[in-house]
Amino acid sequence: MPWTSTNRIYAKPSNTSSGEGAPIPLTNTPKAAATAAADTGGRFELSDHGYGKGSVKLLHVYRDGEYHVIREFEVSTELKLSSESAYVIGDNKEVVATDSQKNTVYLLAKKYGIKTPEEFGAVVVNHFLYTYRQVLEAKCHIIEYPWERLQAGVPHNHAFVFAPTATRWCEVSQVRHEAVLVKSGLSGLRVLKTTQSAFVDFVQDEYTTLADSPERIFSTIVEAEWSYDNMKSADFDNAWLTVKDAILEKFAGPPDTGVYSPSVQHTLYQAEKTVLEKVAEISWIRMTMPNKHYLNIDVSKFPANVTKGDPRHYIYQPIDKPAGLIYAQLRRRPKSHL
Missing domain, CATH: 3.10.270.10 (Urate Oxidase;)
Known part of the structure; x- marks a missing residue:
């Protein structure tokens, strides 16, 4: 099956890199982003925040002549931005819309295919960190639906049966300048x-x-x-x-x-x-x-x-x-x- 190189999966994003894959420069960025601490005179702070697109359903079919391979997933994305402006003053200039995150999942799957949920999750988080320099951390949670090839005396070329013995999932995350972290699971x-x-x-x-x-x-x-x-x-x-x-x-x-x-x-x-x-x-x-x-x-x-x-x-x-x-x-x- 087609797949991207491991160099892309494990590359470390940088705010100062140049050439292909470099972060897109921001425009109209406030000189001093508003924070909850500044807004409340130091009484409160936004100790955690993030947003994303949940349950993006995706069926990947790889057609090799008459022989087809399928994998079905439910993908959720989450981004943490460097700015608190969207929360504190309602400024959305740095917000990557959740609908755009959904589209990104589909487009990356189309471009690279999906070998395993873990590797695809690494591609997703890597994309967000390379494309948007305001993203401090990206996460991708993936659930795989348990399809098996139909056995009709011999394995069928293009027919499958849903066989929920167990559900496979993974969570891939990466903080800017740090390594990709992968946690896999069975439920x-x-x-x-x-x-x-x-x-x-x-x-x-x-x-x-x-x-x-x-x-x-x-x-x-x-x-x-x-x-x-x-x-x-x-x-x-x-x-x-x-x-x-x-x-x-x-x-x-x-x-x-x-x-x-x-x-x-x-x-x-x-x-x-x-x-x-x-x-x-x-x-x-x-x-x-x-x-x-x-x-x-x-x-x-x-x-x-x-x-x-x-x-x-x-x-x-x-x-x-x-x-x-x-x-x-x-x-x-x-x-x-x-």
Whole structure:
């Protein structure tokens, strides 16, 4: 697929650069931009501000003869300007309209294509910093819709099926003169296994009513996010698939025997450790696994003649709320300089 060079993605914007890609000079810029601190006599300050265009929907189709590739995204942009004038005195001379930001997303996608959401996000933020010198920081949040190629005995050339196993997202940001930062994520990965899960030997005191559960259903909806230490060598597609596969591997185990889980905490940690071992470019990963409880239904109060049946039938009651919430972040330790 066509793609821009890495030189453009990782170039550092400058207010003084010249030639192609240099910032466009501003005109009619106020000599002293109004600030909230000046407006209020030092009583208040605008500690944070920004604006952008949310949920720009985009379908990218790459046509290679009869064989087509699609990726669908929802892109949100955000800019932080050096001036507070738009807020304080209503002066919009430095404001890049949110509609222009929407158009920029479409035009950059048309010009460069979209190899991965992370790389396209880097192109978007880089464009805003190079084009408008009043932009101090640019962010781009991208959600990818989970399309898969239709299998009709063989992979179909141009037909796809929506397969929402999990949602992929990323957030790319860059402050002027600083490096591009990328955070990727996975959300909505709902999993369940009917055995090989327990929760025992926890604190028992006057506040405890929960009994030990040596055998229980384990179900959760996994949320994960991670950051890269080295963008230039990172394979973003492979990293995302590795995270998803690591979660499923440590949750489920081998198809015939499974894997024992003494707690949600242990399964979460094992998945995070696997990710850091397999993807050297990931510097840290954070996962959240809320319990989605399926409780045993007590039928002991009912007569045996109405409960007796095939012993292979088990009935549980799904309970969504309240739910336990388990999370952890695993990061690489800094290397010793000794």
